[in-house]
Amino acid sequence: MTISDPVVPVWQALGGDPALLSRITHRGAGDVLPARLPVLTAARTCVTVCALAAAEFAGDGGTAGAVTVDDGAVATAFVSERHLRVGGRAPENFAPLSRMWRTADGWVRTHANYPWHRAALLSALGTDADGLGAEIAGRTAVDVEDTVYAAGGLAVALRSPKEWAAHEQGAEVARRPLLNLDRIGDAPAVRERGGRLRVLDLSRVLAGPVATRTLALLGADVLRIDTPERPELPDQHADTGFGKRSTLLDLGRAADHRTFEELLAEADVVVTGYRPGSLDRFGLSPAALAERRPGVVVARLSAWGGYGPWAGRRGFDSLVQVATGIAAVEGTDERPGVLPAQALDHGTGYLLAAGVLRALTERRTAGGTWHVEGALAQTAHWLCGLPSAAAPEGAYESERHLAETDGPLGRLRYAKSPVTFTGGPADWPAGPGRWGADPARWSG
Template structure:
């Protein structure tokens, strides 16, 4: 990790540059190897997250110095592919469904995403294919259509498909231009609010870890990987994280198992008056609200940042999207694999015969750690200065940074992931999982609880 790269990210977070000297890198060699500097991105994202945690922990504990941060390549690499290391009673999860892949079209390639049943249904309906269509049927159908035609048709039907583009083509695209103009992450002060200092961290049992987010209540309205990685990290650091989903949009059980560590999970239907009242009670006690839906998708429930600021002054609002808040694609759904296809990453990592992929869903994981870092820094600023805070990040902006903004470094040594894996019993069965990579002197080295069954916890704060 170069000083320039991590300094760039820490500056985007509003951090004091003098604190960068508290970070050291433990190099474990050739990890996350790719043509693009994935290893360097991963180090920087995890490093600033750990530094933001150490800074908040020092502030709350009254420490004279911010604890030292260690970025271990092996831990980072294992965490960035945590979904691949996960075993549930010895069974490896299926991370991509048969219709989530690249397909050759008449003029190139298109990437689809159909892991969720409703996305599969919309994809097949948009293509005019039966609900039980096989991959061979889809392949034959798409071979006769242009990639952009498929992209437009599927998105118009609420499905997910993106034509493969080169980095040059994406830069010339209106959405690519809109993303590249924006900052790596957006930080705003939504309004004035009194200083809401978090309780001092004192009186912990001897040997107990320093938990910078202890007592912080996080309302987690995210799905898939990036948002849940962020809130999983906040849970590691002591936050009371309650994930809330609609009962009409069930989560994939294996996906929840990987990202549900440290958290509780409840369901509320915000179209029902009783559930809306419960949600408003939760909001009234929240310190942080994290959303991972398309910009504007939750506004009808009063969850626009300005509306939240009006009802809960002093709140930290963190918003994550695929394509960003501006541009013609701002309202589109998206996932890491689709963003890789659109932004030139898949072409860069591929061959003359077929598009490729990064060695990890690095846009998801990297943005997740950046999001957690932005929340932690916002809590530090709120403690010192008050105010209601808004942070916004997008997978496509992280992709632009990966493609154009990071200096690669040569790899050294070797890597063995085994030491970074752990096991625990849970309500889901016996789990093997990747330990968290966020590490600082005196901090936690694992989550306080394993994931539970999705949607089965009561919708209330601990």
């Protein structure tokens, strides 16, 4: 191999053909994604494993195409939301109340990008936006965390790596693998209808959409489903909607639920990205989906994992960095730090796509119903355990990894996919359409 060793155990854990490891070519790009933790190593590994799985799947039992991994492409893709331009306008990636705050005994991070999370944060602490800083400053970090979560908002206390390891959720995460790929039911071997994957995408921000954006790159018919009561942020949709269609269904309504069941009956993959258990009332647990649609691949991701005391908690990349000790490692004595990218989101997204592709490859010959599961906290634990790596020398230019397209959202500048292999696609078949504007049916 000509690439970092972490690829080998991850590929082996997914059951990939070890012979394909010799088909990897690596291009350096200088000092990209600089951090105290080996972020570039982790990002490169996640993309490499995804590209291997894509080449294997596209090879369809024959010779898989050679995989080329370019550090510049990887680094650009891992900050795709920052490179996005919509009609020349830079996106808003974090709302003003999504930030670090000093508390009486340390720091806490809040997340309030969505209006309903902002409202829950302010309601929980009994203040308005102007008074939020003073209110938080008078409380302990854990008190803010517990109070806000109890009200349906998001706030996480800063913890050191040692404190996270001693926390019950941290200990549970440490006992789990980076990614789970399990056969959860029997079904005959099956191929995709007409050779094209059909993917139902019930995810948002950011790992799930990255995974399904990658499947769309490979030609899958990806239909994202959202409830009309929870509009997506326009810039997030623009960044992650490439190659997909978007529709609105209220699964609590009988008619919309029937429509979903009709879609499910012809789906190859279902991706969910909400906190574990939150979709169970709609029959969307892995076990329920496997019972109704034998042979399906169910991919589920969450922030904290579907286990432990935080199994039912919402979460985002920035919050997981704070809880797991990453922000402490990347910070100073004066202030917590951040990774140079939302690497937990992006990395988990590429890993989830790799797991889906490996499951589909297995399904072609061995059949079965498959379950793929990842969590941002598991990716964080893995990242923190990777060996440190010296920063490569040289300059980095992102421009050659960017492209532009015109579409329903206007002129878009975007980061090209880093998942490349011989015979594979060079770009998405289409840019994003308008959120929720597509019919709830398969394209063909």
